[in-house]
Amino acid sequence: MSLKKSRAVLDEAQKNLDSEAYNSCVHSSYLAMFHSAKSILFRDGVREKSHYCLARYLDRYVEDKHIEERWIDLLDRIRDVRHAGQYDLAYSSTEEEAESCLRAARDFVERMMNLFEKTEKPGAR
Numbered sequence: 001m002s003l004k005k006s007r008a009v010l011d012e013a014q015k016n017l018d019s020e021a022y023n024s025c026v027h028s029s030y031l032a033m034f035h036s037a038k039s040i041l042f043r044d045g046v047r048e049k050s051h052y053c054l055a056r057y058l059d060r061y062v063e064d065k066h067i068e069e070r071w072i073d074l075l076d077r078i079r080d081v082r083h084a085g086q087y088d089l090a091y092s093s094t095e096e097e098a099e100s101c102l103r104a105a106r107d108f109v110e111r112m113m114n115l116f117e118k119t120e121k122p123g124a125r
Contacts, residue, residue: 002035002036002038002042003035003036003039003112003113003116005032005035006031006033006035006036006039006109006112007031007032007109009028009032009035010018010028010032010033010102010105010106010109011030012028013025013028013029013032013101013102013105014102016028017095017098017099017102018094021099022092022093022094022095022097022098023086023092023093023098024097025093025098025101025102026078026081026082026085026093026097026101027082027086029078029082029098029101029102029105030078030079030081030082030101030105032105032108032109033074033075033078033079033104033105033108033109033112034051034054034075034079036108036109036113037054037055037058037075037108038054039112039113039116040057040058040061040112040116041054041057043102043116051079051119052079054075055072055075055076055079056091058071058072058075059072061119062094063116064119066115066118066119067111067115071108071111074104074107075108076100076107077104078101078104078105078108081093081097081101082101
């Protein structure tokens with residue numbers, strides 16, 4: 001279900017970008033990433049406790065060499081941008097930033113879908 005939701009939220013992010021709602025585009029882009037990563041946890045029987053912990057769980061897949069660390073760094077970076085847009089009253093996302101976040105989200109979701117299909121829970125065998 002989270003993979004399906006991530007694709008729907010990517011569509012929403014594109015609509016936000018098209019209508020120049022840059023903060024909303026960043027937020028939706030991050031949510032797409034979040035839901036695609038969450039699908040891995042669900043599959044592994046794990047429930048996330050925080051957005052930060054979600055990324056830390058995925059570190060296991062880096063340790064097992066199923067994904068590169070850059071994907072976790074990307075998730076952390078976009079989470080920070082989304083956080084600034086949501087909580088910092090003086091912060092406003094630019095068009096370039098929104099476009100960059102959406103591109104990153106598309107790549108990340110695709111990578112998580114691939115990870116979901118080609119791996120099993122770390123340590124399982």
